[in-house]
Amino acid sequence: MDFPSIIRDLGESLIAPRQVIRILIAERRGLLFGFFIVLIFSIIEGAIATLTFIGKLATWIPVGFIGWLFGGLSLLFGTTLYVILSIGYWIIGGLIVHLFCKLFNGQGLFEQTLTAFSYLWLPAFILGLGAPFILILDYITGIGLFLLLFSISFIWGLILSSQAISEVHGFGVGKALLSVISPTVILFIILIIIPLGLTL
DSSP states (O other): HHHHHHHHHHHHHHHHHHHHHHHHHHHTTTTHHHHHHOOOOOOOOHHHHHHHIHHHTTTSSSSSSHHHHHHHHHHHHHHHHHHHHHHHHHHHHHHHHHHHHHTOOOOOOOHHHHHHHHHGGGHHHHHHHHHHHHHHHHHHHHHHHHHHHHHHHHHHHHHHHHHHOOOOOTTTTHHHHHHHHHHHHHIIIIIIIIHHHOOO
């Protein structure tokens, strides 16, 4: 898999995910492509999130060197943690998506599901394009812009991933969308609903 073909496949995946997923599966390079998507775009998301949420706090530390050191370490740690969590979510979430697809009588293999699910990360380039604006704005406005761009990226990713899952498993986009959002719903229940229920 050469670099120009990766770039071409990334660009075409943004507008024609069904066609690209068919090619990736036929050429048996889908899993590597999916891992590449998750790795590269989680680095982008993780770095920008860390710079937005934590890195700007380093500017409030009065001693320049300590602020610079804190910012650099937080960027390294935050980005690395985000990448590890993203890859974990890709694998575990992909397993959940695959189980839901099988409940809907999907025909695809787990490897193909992981490839299609990786499309969720693909529109994160929006955050990369918005990064200069996010980083020059004040703290609250920067966070607001980051969350807006992240939401747009996530919704676009849901659309792309649902189309790819639909193609891989041979059923409608509605079932594919239900399958793709299932890990997010389960994670929301585990992290938000259950703790809230326990505190009441």
